[in-house]
Amino acid sequence: MAEFKLKLRRYNPETGEAPYWQEHTVELEPHRSVLEAILQAKNNEDGSIGVRCSCKAAICGSCGVRVNGKPGLACHTHLDAALASAKDGETIVVEPMGNMPVIKDLIVDMDAVHWKKIQRVTPWLVNREPVPEREYIVPRESMVDVTQSMACIQCGACVSDCLSMEVDPLFIGPAALAKSYRFVGDPRDDMQQVRLKDLSEDPHGIYDCTHCFKCIEACPKGVAPMSQIMRLRRIAGNDHHIVDRNNGDRHERAFVSLIRDHGLLWEAELLPRSYGGDSWFGKFHPHAGKELLSSLPAITKALLRGKVTPMGALKPHDIPAKDLEQVQRIYKTVEEREERVEFNLYISGKDEDLLPSSTATEEASA
Amino acid sequence: MKVAYWPGCVSRGFTPELHGSMEKVAPLLDIELVPLDRACCTGAGVIAEHSQELADSLNARTFALAQQVAGADLMMNICSTCQGAQGECQERLDASAEYRAHINENLAPEGLEYQAGIANKNFLWVLVEEIGLDNLKSMVKRPLTDLRVGPFYGCYIVRPTDRLGINAENPRDTYLEQVIETLGGTTVEYAGSQKCCGFPVITMNKQASLKQAGTHLADAQDADADCLVTPCPLCHLNLDLQQPLAGPVVGRSLQMPVLHLPQLVGLALGLSPKELGLNKHVVKPTAVVDWSTSVVGAVGAGAGGW
Numbered sequence: 001m002a003e004f005k006l007k008l009r010r011y012n013p014e015t016g017e018a019p020y021w022q023e024h025t026v027e028l029e030p031h032r033s034v035l036e037a038i039l040q041a042k043n044n045e046d047g048s049i050g051v052r053c054s055c056k057a058a059i060c061g062s063c064g065v066r067v068n069g070k071p072g073l074a075c076h077t078h079l080d081a082a083l084a085s086a087k088d089g090e091t092i093v094v095e096p097m098g099n100m101p102v103i104k105d106l107i108v109d110m111d112a113v114h115w116k117k118i119q120r121v122t123p124w125l126v127n128r129e130p131v132p133e134r135e136y137i138v139p140r141e142s143m144v145d146v147t148q149s150m151a152c153i154q155c156g157a158c159v160s161d162c163l164s165m166e167v168d169p170l171f172i173g174p175a176a177l178a179k180s181y182r183f184v185g186d187p188r189d190d191m192q193q194v195r196l197k198d199l200s201e202d203p204h205g206i207y208d209c210t211h212c213f214k215c216i217e218a219c220p221k222g223v224a225p226m227s228q229i230m231r232l233r234r235i236a237g238n239d240h241h242i243v244d245r246n247n248g249d250r251h252e253r254a255f256v257s258l259i260r261d262h263g264l265l266w267e268a269e270l271l272p273r274s275y276g277g278d279s280w281f282g283k284f285h286p287h288a289g290k291e292l293l294s295s296l297p298a299i300t301k302a303l304l305r306g307k308v309t310p311m312g313a314l315k316p317h318d319i320p321a322k323d324l325e326q327v328q329r330i331y332k333t334v335e336e337r338e339e340r341v342e343f344n345l346y347i348s349g350k351d352e353d354l355l356p357s358s359t360a361t362e363e364a365s366a
Numbered sequence: 367m368k369v370a371y372w373p374g375c376v377s378r379g380f381t382p383e384l385h386g387s388m389e390k391v392a393p394l395l396d397i398e399l400v401p402l403d404r405a406c407c408t409g410a411g412v413i414a415e416h417s418q419e420l421a422d423s424l425n426a427r428t429f430a431l432a433q434q435v436a437g438a439d440l441m442m443n444i445c446s447t448c449q450g451a452q453g454e455c456q457e458r459l460d461a462s463a464e465y466r467a468h469i470n471e472n473l474a475p476e477g478l479e480y481q482a483g484i485a486n487k488n489f490l491w492v493l494v495e496e497i498g499l500d501n502l503k504s505m506v507k508r509p510l511t512d513l514r515v516g517p518f519y520g521c522y523i524v525r526p527t528d529r530l531g532i533n534a535e536n537p538r539d540t541y542l543e544q545v546i547e548t549l550g551g552t553t554v555e556y557a558g559s560q561k562c563c564g565f566p567v568i569t570m571n572k573q574a575s576l577k578q579a580g581t582h583l584a585d586a587q588d589a590d591a592d593c594l595v596t597p598c599p600l601c602h603l604n605l606d607l608q609q610p611l612a613g614p615v616v617g618r619s620l621q622m623p624v625l626h627l628p629q630l631v632g633l634a635l636g637l638s639p640k641e642l643g644l645n646k647h648v649v650k651p652t653a654v655v656d657w658s659t660s661v662v663g664a665v666g667a668g669a670g671g672w
C-alpha cells in the first residue's frame with residue numbers, strides 16, 4: 001500500500017459557482033488505477049464527486065479524463081505512472097476532458113460534441129448492390145486494413161485534445177474521421193465516393209486537420225486517427241480525383257510536384273499554386289490573386305525587412321541536376337506502380353517484436 | 367564533432383536567417399557541418415500524405431547519403447518538421463527488413479542503400495545530448511540575463527512521444543526550457559508552447575490557422591515574454607511572417623519577436639544580432655535587441671546598425 005495525493009477539478013454548472021480544486025489522499029497499491037483512486041475518494045470522503053465509469057478494464061470507453069494534463073482512460077492509468085508524470089512530483093491532477101462542455105466534475109457532455117460528430121459521418125455500412133444472397137466475400141487484407149480504425153472504443157480522448165477543434169469547434173474531428181475510414185476502407189460499402197466528396201468539400205472536413213499528432217498521442221487503443229485522416233486524403237485525391245474547394249488537394253499536388261521539379265520546396269510558388277492550381281500559371285488564377293492580396297501586409301513587411309528578396313523569392317531553389325534526375329526517377333518508379341505500397345506498423349509490427357524474447361534480450365546485451 | 371547536416375528547404379528559402387545563423391554558431395560549438403547538398407525535401411508530411419512509398423524512398427535516399435559522410439557522428443537537422451517527417455519514415459524503414467529491402471530497391475540504380483539505425487537529431491537534441499548543458503554553459507559569453515523567453519517546440523518534435531524517443535531518460539520535450547535556462551535566460555510558461563502554430567492549414571483554413579498562431583502569441587504576451595524561441599522554421603513562418611495578420615484575427619495587437627534556436631544560442635555565445643539575421647524578421651525583435659545592445663555595449667562589441 002502507498003499513499004497518493006489526488007487533486008480533482010470540481011465544477012457543477014447548475015450551481016452557477018466557479019470551478020474549484022479539491023485534494024484527497026488515498027491509499028492503494030501503486031499498480032492500481034487512477035479510476036480506483038477517484039472511486040476511493042468518492043466512497044470514503046465525498047460522495048458528490050462526479051465521475052463516469054463502467055468496465056474498469058479499458059473496454060467501454062466511459063472513463064476518459066485528463067491526468068496531469070494528458071487525456072486518457074482513468075481505469076487504464078496506473079497510479080505509479082501517474083505519479084511519475086505529476087508536474088510537482090507528488091500530486092496527481094485529474095480534470096475533465098477538453099473541447100466538450102462539463103456536465104459535472106469529471107463528466108463531459110459526449111452527446112453534444114463527440115456523438116454528434118460521429119453521427120455526421122454516416123457511421124454505418126451502406127450495402128453495395130446487389131446484396132448477395134448469402135454473405136459478402138471480401139479479401140482478408142481489406143478487413144485487416146480497417147482493423148485499426150475498428151479498435152476505437154469511443155472514449156473521446158482524441159477529441160479532448162484536438163488542436164483544430166480547439167480553434168474550429170465545427171471540425172468533424174479525429175474520432176469521427178477515423179470512423180469514416182472504417183467504411184471508406186471497407187469493400188462492401190457503396191458510398192466511398194460520396195463519403196469522400198462530402199468530407200473533402202466540407203470546410204471542416206479532412207482538410208481541416210492541422211496534423212498536430214495530438215490524437216495519435218491521446219488514443220489508448222492505437223487508432224492513430226490522424227493517420228486515418230491522411231489515408232482519407234490520399235484516397236480522395238489519388239483514387240477518386242476529388243479536387244476540393246478547400247485547396248486541400250491542390251496544395252498536396254502543388255507540393256509534391258514542386259519537389260519533383262526542383263528537389264527543394266519553392267515556397268513562393270506553393271502558396272499561389274495551392275489556391276490557383278498546380279502549374280506555373282496557377283498564380284494567375286483569380287483565387288490566387290485574391291489570396292495574395294489578403295496576404296499583402298505580411299508579404300510587404302517581409303520585403304521591407306529584407307526577409308525575402310524579390311529575386312530570392314522568384315527563383316526556385318534546386319538541387320544539382322544529377323541528383324534531381326535521381327529524385328525524378330524515384331518519383332517515376334513509385335508513381336508507375338499499379339498498387340500503392342503501404343506499410344502499417346499497427347498491422348505488421350516490428351521485426352524485433354517477432355523475435356522470441358530470449359533472442360531479443362541476448363541481442364540487446366550482445 | 368562532425369555531422370551530416372540537413373538544413374531543410376525553408377531555412378534556405380523564406381527563413382534564410384535560420385541556416386545563416388546555424389552556420390555562424392556551429393564553429394563556436396565545435397560542430398563541423400557537412401551539408402547534404404544532394405538531398406531533397408523531406409516532404410514535411412505532405413508527400414507521405416500523397417504516397418508513403420515515395421516519402422520513404424526520398425528520405426531513405428537522404429539517410430543513405432548521410433551514411434556516406436566519412437567520420438560523421440550523426441545526421442543533424444534544424445527543423446522540427448524535418449525531424450518528424452524523417453523520423454516517421456525511419457520508423458517504418460527500421461521496423462522491417464523486408465520493407466527496407468523494398469525501398470532500397472528504389473535507390474539501387476544509383477548504388478545507394480540505407481542501413482537501418484541512423485542517428486538523426488535536431489540541433490536542440492544535439493545541444494543537450496551531444497554537446498551537453500554544462501559544456502554549453504561554459505561557452506556562454508553573454509548570458510541572457512533578464513531575457514524572458516517562451517519556448518515554442520512545434521508539433522513534429524514533441525509528438526508522438528514514443529517515435530521521437532521522449533522518455534524519462536531523454537525528456538526531449540523539456541530541452542528548450544533547459545537550454546534557455548542554461549544560456550542564462552528565464553523560461554516563460556504559457557499555454558501554447560507545445561501546441562500547433564497552425565501552419566499546416568494556412569492554405570486550407572486560414573482563419574483557424576491564424577487563430578492558432580494569434581492565440582499562442584497573445585498568451586505569451588500576457589505571460590510577459592520578451593520573445594519566443596523555436597526549433598521549427600515553419601512555426602516561425604506562421605508566428606513571425608503571419609503575425610501582422612494573426613493579431614486582427616484574435617483581436618489583439620501583437621508584438622512578439624520569434625527567434626530561431628541557433629539565433630538564441632548565438633546571442634549568448636556573443637554573436638551580434640545582425641550577424642544572426644535578427645534584422646530579417648517581420649516582427650522587430652526590439653525587446654531582445656535593446657537588451658543585447660546594452661550588454662553588447664558593456665563587452666565592447668558593436669551592435670551593428672541597431
Ligand code: SF4
Pocket residue numbers: 158161162163164165173174208209210211212213214215216225226229
Ligand atoms: S492531428 Fe488533426 S485530428 Fe488529430 S488532433 Fe491534430 S488536428 Fe485533430
Ligand code: SF4
Pocket residue numbers: 151152153154155156157158159174175178218219220221222223224225
Ligand atoms: S480514436 Fe482512440 S482516443 Fe479517439 S475515441 Fe477512439 S479510442 Fe478514444
Ligand code: FES
Pocket residue numbers: 052053054055056057058059060061062063064073074075076
Ligand atoms: S471504465 Fe471502461 S474504459 Fe475505463
